[in-house]
Amino acid sequence: MINKKSHLPIYYQLEEEIKKLIEEKQLQPGDLIPSEREFSETHEISRMTVRQAINNLTSEGILEKQRGKGTFVAQAKLEQSLQGLTSFSEEMAARGMEPSSRMLSFQRVKATNHVANRLEVEEGTEIYEIKRIRLADSIPMAYETSYMPVTLLPRLTEEVASHSLYGYVENEQKQSIKKATQSIEASSATKEEATILEIEEKSSVLLFHRTGYLENQKPFEVVKSIYRADRYKFFIQLER
Amino acid sequence: MINKKSHLPIYYQLEEEIKKLIEEKQLQPGDLIPSEREFSETHEISRMTVRQAINNLTSEGILEKQRGKGTFVAQAKLEQSLQGLTSFSEEMAARGMEPSSRMLSFQRVKATNHVANRLEVEEGTEIYEIKRIRLADSIPMAYETSYMPVTLLPRLTEEVASHSLYGYVENEQKQSIKKATQSIEASSATKEEATILEIEEKSSVLLFHRTGYLENQKPFEVVKSIYRADRYKFFIQLER
DNA sequence: AAGTGGTCTAGACCACTAT
DNA sequence: TAGTGGTCTAGACCACTTG
Numbered sequence A, B: 001m002i003n004k005k006s007h008l009p010i011y012y013q014l015e016e017e018i019k020k021l022i023e024e025k026q027l028q029p030g031d032l033i034p035s036e037r038e039f040s041e042t043h044e045i046s047r048m049t050v051r052q053a054i055n056n057l058t059s060e061g062i063l064e065k066q067r068g069k070g071t072f073v074a075q076a077k078l079e080q081s082l083q084g085l086t087s088f089s090e091e092m093a094a095r096g097m098e099p100s101s102r103m104l105s106f107q108r109v110k111a112t113n114h115v116a117n118r119l120e121v122e123e124g125t126e127i128y129e130i131k132r133i134r135l136a137d138s139i140p141m142a143y144e145t146s147y148m149p150v151t152l153l154p155r156l157t158e159e160v161a162s163h164s165l166y167g168y169v170e171n172e173q174k175q176s177i178k179k180a181t182q183s184i185e186a187s188s189a190t191k192e193e194a195t196i197l198e199i200e201e202k203s204s205v206l207l208f209h210r211t212g213y214l215e216n217q218k219p220f221e222v223v224k225s226i227y228r229a230d231r232y233k234f235f236i237q238l239e240r
Numbered sequence C: 001a002a003g004t005g006g007t008c009t010a011g012a013c014c015a016c017t018a019t
Numbered sequence D: 001t002a003g004t005g006g007t008c009t010a011g012a013c014c015a016c017t018t019g
Helices: A010-023 A036-042 A047-059 A078-082 A088-094 A113-119 A165-173 A191-197 B010-023 B036-042 B047-059 B078-083 B088-094 B113-119 B165-173 B191-197
Strands: A063-066 A070-073 A099-110 A126-136 A139-149 A177-188 A204-214 A219-228 A234-239 B063-066 B070-073 B099-110 B126-136 B139-149 B177-188 B204-214 B219-228 B234-239
Touching: A010 A047, A036 A047, A047 A063, A088 A099, A088 A139, A113 A139, A113 A219, A139 A191, A165 A177, A165 A219, A177 B177, A191 A219, B010 B047, B036 B047, B047 B063, B088 B099, B088 B139, B113 B139, B113 B219, B139 B191, B165 B177, B191 B219
Parallel strands: none
Antiparallel strands: A063 A070, A099 A126, A126 A139, A139 A219, A177 A204, A177 B204, A177 B234, A204 A219, A204 B177, A234 B177, B063 B070, B099 B126, B126 B139, B139 B219, B177 B204, B204 B219
């Protein structure tokens, strides 16, 4: 299994091996994994190297150690995957619902002062404006308006936008989407929003404002989302 | 500096020493710290032990390593501290407001099924129930109800609770507060909540449910907070 | 070429858990 | 008592950065 001549560190190869065993269900959550000394002997590597692999997986929350007892496969936590920056589709799928989208409008407009500031472009710059309804199990969940600079994605079409927008951006820009800042507030639905979301006017809604950034720290999208409060809660893990 | 006979691990003593140097400004953000081999020689400890100390501080974001160059004191990031699990007082102070608190009630009650589940205790177990108004610049911002097991803090008094509750918990339990899960939803104020928060009934509010955990993964508090939507927005940094 | 962090070894003793 | 993870040592070679 371990290739000592590989340019990949041994501890890394062992990490991958253990993760594979878990993915293939040969190791299940709660299972006791082989001891450090056992790995050391069977793989003919030093115990300190085994420890480095196991410590890394522990800090990733994949394994859990118990003094005197052994090392166990941690319980898979749904919430853990929801921790970070996920798309609507990913999030709803993780909650066991079928995500879909309905495009309301797709057009090029001139950036208002507000959006221009957030996208770090000049006011009046041409940007895409995309309005969508997000559905889960065919029920309206959120009303989303996105803005993106045309210069970043000159060949974006409505067709592409209705499919995997994030994947398209990452391909076009050869950069991955790594960070976003988001504000969350409570509000009540306007008449337009209520109609679209099929709720009563003035119903409670969660209002999100997100700015997404590429690896080079340049903003690529500004999104405003309105979620139905009766069907949606936001979960977050906090640490310090 | 290092006491090899101490029951405290050497790497831990070294961590404390380095942190102290930073606190005392003998090491400033951006400064190059002594190399691993230098620490190893001056403290007469193994380089692997030095590495353990430095790696821990690196994963805490206190130090930053650069291959071939050395290890540096990281820039202090305000956002970093706000990213995670902060107390109301810390958060408001960071926003430039003066935090304060008004105790509404402090009593021992029996855990309902709902709270017992979250605190992982038996239904009917005795718990503290603490109701407070949280103010910023003397304006009501949030209405907070906390529950904590009595067994965890047998000597908790109203006096203590009105001061630094988190600090008290950390002292009593000899464990730090590391994690919390939180849900965020939109709601509208009940009559009671509206009165307390000095807003109109049915006004939009942000509703938080938080469960806080100690290092040993045991829950120590369950909190329900109602924030005025007109004065409070929640900010979060997302990464993937 | 010298210095740095990254990886790795082959031992050792300790504290803790289980039987 | 045997087995586990926690800590520690005194070396070694590597890849990388800088003078």
